[in-house]
Amino acid sequence: MVEIALGTALAAIGAGVAIGFAGLGSGLGQGIAAAGSVGAVAEDNDMFARGIIFTALPETQAIYGFLIAILLLVFSGLLGGGKGLDVTSGLVAVGVGASIGFAGLGSGMGQGIAAASSVGAVVEDNDMFARGIIFTALPETQAIYGFLIAILLMVFGGILG
């Protein structure tokens, strides 16, 4: 069995939290947006492209979570065989995962709800497309905050660099 340092094991938990919760938020959000889009496309075939755009928007949270998880895995030595992390850095890594994980969960769900509502507005009135995109993009900010803090934690917590 491969020996893994406690800090590295904590970083693995952090990576799991990062992609797990961010993916959950993103998945729920995309499911909500897709359900709205399918209804719109069923009534109006021309809505397919716009439905796809709105449904794709909540994907970003999972991408942020995925990126952070990969960074944690690489810099904790789990991928690439580098030096393992000490316990303190491992705890920081859990914080890193929680930061993007929970921010991504809330952001993804919020974006999905806004996207479904926007699809409804666009199918009712084509002119609502640009405004719908703006409203749907707003809940992205929470995921960006989570992502930024995760990066800062990794830089100043001794994981990156």
Place this chain on the structure above:
Amino acid sequence: MADELTTILTSLGIPNEAFLGIIVLVLLIVGAVVVVIVSRPVLDIYPYLLPNAKVRARKGRLFDEKQFSEIIETDDYKEITNYLRGFPDYAKHLDDHSIEKSLDIQLGETYELLSRIAPDDVKKVFATLSKKSDIANIKSLIVSIEANLSKNETKKLLIPVGSLYPLCEQLVDSNTVEDIVAGLDGTEYSVILEDALREYSEKGMILPLESALDKYFLENLLSASSVPSDDNTRILHSYIGSQVDVANLKVIIRSKVDDLKYDNISPHIISNGYQVKEWKLKDLMESENVTSIVSGLEGTDYSPILSEALGTYNEVGSVSVFEKALDEYLVNYANSLSLKNPLGIGPIIGYINKKEKEIKNLKIIIRAKRENNLGIDDIQEMLV
């Protein structure tokens, strides 16, 4: 710090594996709590996503003010028929049916669509609403006996929508109202009509039969929405409830003008009102005149709109002023409800309200063009 933490863990006798286990457990508990909290609103929203997208797409196809102006400016009703041929929802029926019947079919199909796509917690209400076409068909059968219409003429009156349509088509051959009621044996309308049949036989008027059907429909609608469990069902209940109140108030106001007593009209009243309960309706019927009825409604939503219509009523002397005010109240109220829960029942109420209004206004314009040849301003004043 790592050393301090390791020292603490060692002094507490917690091995590294156990520490990891605690961290995982804590994260799992926090995660589970977060998931439960955030999934609750999603579970409320989810059943409405597909129906809402469908109704909003249809709402986008409803006529806007500019299109209504174009319809009003047409020369005659034939031009309106041609105009409607440009819209697939209406065009599909216009080749086979008259323009009015096409509108009725469209509305019937709208109710049926809603009963199919409505989420489970409100499905019963929309299933009841879709029975409007059945009731309209039974009324047409009864009216055709009264008006001595031929079988072909009667058949033309029937709306080919609803579960009862095939039976109604067979009942076209009936020669008396009694035959129609007997033919409806086994349906939910049979008992209702049998009760009203006695009054029909005594007075020779079909009003008791029509009124019994209307009352049965509204009572069913109210009871289908009577146990509000969340925001969506509460909003739907207030929408249905206000329709019941308006129907009751119309009967009360008209009866007061005709100088009737509560006992005369009680068979036509839906006892379990929404804002105006049965005891209040009895009180209102004991009022001296229509003005007292309006002041007796103080504290309800209907008071301001009826008070406003009172001035016009005193000038014109027709209760249709109140009826129009109440109809407009219903449209505005439904409109305000449609904005209350945009991710729930709101868009469905908004659509049904706007669709009913569109059909009603189209019928008004068609009638005005066909029978009265009224001017544009006069027609616009008649619209809801």
